[in-house]
Amino acid sequence: MDLLCAAYSNAEEEEEEEPKRKKSYHHTPPPKPYIPSSSSCTVSNLHTQTLIPGSYVSKRQRASMSSISTTSLPLSSSPSFTLSGSISEADVPHNILALFGSEAKGRKNLNSISERLSASLSGHTRAVNAIHWSSTHPHLLASAGMDNMVCIWNVWSRDKKKACALNFHNAAVKDVKWSQQGHFLLSCGYDCTSRLVDVEKGMETQVFKEDQMVGVIKFHPNNSNLFLSGGSKGHIKLWDIRTDKVVHNYNRNLGSILDVEFTTNGKQFISSSDVSGSNISENSIIVWDVSRQVPLSNQVYVEAYTCPCVRTHPFDPVFVAQSNGNYVAIFSSTPPYRLNKYKRYENHGVSGFHIKCNFSLDGKKLASGSSDGSIYIYDYQSSKVIKKIKAFGQACMDIAFHPVIPNVFASCSWDGGISVFE
Numbered sequence: 001m002d003l004l005c006a007a008y009s010n011a012e013e014e015e016e017e018e019p020k021r022k023k024s025y026h027h028t029p030p031p032k033p034y035i036p037s038s039s040s041c042t043v044s045n046l047h048t049q050t051l052i053p054g055s056y057v058s059k060r061q062r063a064s065m066s067s068i069s070t071t072s073l074p075l076s077s078s079p080s081f082t083l084s085g086s087i088s089e090a091d092v093p094h095n096i097l098a099l100f101g102s103e104a105k106g107r108k109n110l111n112s113i114s115e116r117l118s119a120s121l122s123g124h125t126r127a128v129n130a131i132h133w134s135s136t137h138p139h140l141l142a143s144a145g146m147d148n149m150v151c152i153w154n155v156w157s158r159d160k161k162k163a164c165a166l167n168f169h170n171a172a173v174k175d176v177k178w179s180q181q182g183h184f185l186l187s188c189g190y191d192c193t194s195r196l197v198d199v200e201k202g203m204e205t206q207v208f209k210e211d212q213m214v215g216v217i218k219f220h221p222n223n224s225n226l227f228l229s230g231g232s233k234g235h236i237k238l239w240d241i242r243t244d245k246v247v248h249n250y251n252r253n254l255g256s257i258l259d260v261e262f263t264t265n266g267k268q269f270i271s272s273s274d275v276s277g278s279n280i281s282e283n284s285i286i287v288w289d290v291s292r293q294v295p296l297s298n299q300v301y302v303e304a305y306t307c308p309c310v311r312t313h314p315f316d317p318v319f320v321a322q323s324n325g326n327y328v329a330i331f332s333s334t335p336p337y338r339l340n341k342y343k344r345y346e347n348h349g350v351s352g353f354h355i356k357c358n359f360s361l362d363g364k365k366l367a368s369g370s371s372d373g374s375i376y377i378y379d380y381q382s383s384k385v386i387k388k389i390k391a392f393g394q395a396c397m398d399i400a401f402h403p404v405i406p407n408v409f410a411s412c413s414w415d416g417g418i419s420v421f422e
Contacts, residue, residue, distance in 0.1 A: 008092070008144055010198050038076055039420075046101035046201075047055060055261055058334040059291060063353075074151060080383070081203075082165040082252055083132075083163070083164045084164060084165065084226075084302055085154055085162055085163040086157065087152060087154055087163045087199060087243060088166065091154060091156075092139045092156045093158065094152070096156045096405075100404050101140070101246075116421065118155075118421060118422040119419070120417065120418070120419055121153050121155070121161055121162065121418040121419070123162045123165070123384075124145040124151060124374065124416040124417055125147045126172075127145065127146040127148035127355065127415070128143050128145050128397060128398070128412035129145065129146065129172075129173065129397060129398070129412075130143070130175045131166060131176070131410050131412045133178070135403045136181070138402065138405070139151040139154055139157075140153065140155070141155050142185055143176065144174060144187055144189070144217065145173055145416065146172040147168055148177055149169075149173065150166040150169070150185070150197075151165050151166075151363065152164045152185070152285065153418070154223050155410075155420055158193055158338055163207065166197055168195050169191050169195065171190035172189050173188070173190075173353075174190075175187065175189075175215065177218065177226050177227075180219065181224050181367065182200070183199040185196070185199050186227060186360065189213070189214060192210050192213055192214060193210070194208040194217055194227075194229050195207050195373075196241065201387075203311060206244060208229070208239055211233070215232065216229070217258065218262060219263065223261050223266070224241075226238060226241070227239050227241070227388075228243055230259070231256070231257055234251070234252070234255055234273060235249065235250075236251070236253030237286075250271070252298070254273040255277060257272070258272045258273060258307065259271070259308060259309050260272075260311040263293075263319075263323055263333050264314070266291060266316075267289070267291070267400065268290060268296065268320040269287075269289055270285060270319055271285070271310075272307040272308070272309070272310045274306050282299045282358075284302075285300040285301040285331075287300060287333075287337050299316070300337045301331070303329075305323045305325040306330075307322055307324070308324070308353075308355060308356070309322035309355065309357055310322075311352070311358055313359055313380075316363065317333045318331045318332055318333055319331055320345070320357065320359075322356065324352065326334070326346060326348065326349050326351070327346035328346070330344065339344075346376045347376060347388075348369070349372055349373060350369050350370075351371035353371050353395045353414065355370065356369060356397065356398040358419070359401070360401050364380050365378065365379065365386065366375055366378045368397040369396035369398060369399055370395070372395075372398055373392035374388050374390050374391060375388070375391060375399060375411055376390040377397055386413075389421065392413035393413075394414040396411050397414055398411065398412050406422070407422060408422040410420055
């Protein structure tokens with residue numbers, strides 16, 4: 001709200017200057033325009049205030065009045081953006097900021113996993129489906145909830161850790177991703193939209209509408225203007241933010257899309273779809289060519305399980321898929337995209353939840369949530385459990401390793417809780 005007030009206060013100052021410049025042409029100066037108080041500094045007040053007869057009306061004010069009947073109010077109205085803390089690094093302790101600058105050193109020292117709880121973040125009233133760290137502002141964590149809300153957390157803030165809440169969606173939010181450029185955040189959900197928000201300004205900048213509930217989104221690794229979306233009707237779309245249009249459609253009569261993941265070079269992507277309503281499982285995991293819109297392989301995983309999560313290894317030419325068979329399967333990410341039949345990561349439970357998994361920064365560990373509320377840390381090479389951390393009373397839904405600080409990761413739960421461990 002302060003941002004809106006500041007923006008409009010500049011306009012009011014400009015309007016006051018115009019009558020002063022015309023002062024020499026009138027024996028009696030025109031009345032001073034009405035200026036709303038800070039307590040009433042809202043978009044609706046600026047449009048509907050009563051003008052004093054004879055007062056000067058600026059071009060900006062006339063344009064604003066003429067657009068009332070044809071233009072809706074700005075998307076950043078106060079009920080959709082609640083600022084409760086700060087997204088600034090100024091609230092982060094110096095020792096944490098120092099770690100942000102030691103990225104190269106930190107990635108070489110990932111030998112241990114601690115289970116010390118660094119922060120417990122509460123604010124969602126229902127299940128949290130997904131979390132994501134900002135790579136450009138690594139003190140910020142975003143979360144998507146079944147309470148229709150996206151929360152931004154200033155995790156190490158000395159004051160309020162919940163920086164702001166975004167309520168632009170009018171149904172449950174399924175996924176959230178930070179852009180690689182600035183404070184822009186993309187989210188999607190059951191209201192059949194993906195929404196791009198400028199968190200710094202508290203403004204929703206774009207809405208991408210579909211004819212399906214949108215369950216997953218993913219920015220292109222080499223071009224932050226492009227992102228994939230997958231939804232309940234089995235449609236996968238590649239959007240261009242610059243034009244608000246779909247660049248490519250990837251359709252193959254699939255079930256609901258559960259996850260999408262680009263390969264490291266960005267030329268292919270992997271999709272996972274729900275095959276529970278079908279007698280064939282060959283479409284469970286498909287590798288696609290991004291530019292040609294054709295599947296390169298649709299017989300990657302032939303077991304009769306759906307895979308709610310797919311993740312590529314940061315360095316090796318492999319990817320993993322979380323299976324409802326209560327294990328993580330591993331595949332080659334180069335042709336012929338074969339399943340490794342002799343290696344899997346098991347012991348955790350999925351039990352029908354949309355449980356996610358993730359690799360550590362150095363790729364030496366794989367972490368997975370579990371339906372028993374625990375976090376399972378596996379050794380990537382041996383597939384053995386290194387550590388089990390009991391984090392929540394209900395299912396642990398997502399794991400996100402910090403993009404800079406080694407051994408720091410966040411997790412979220414079906415009970416609405418978020419925990420950060422270091």
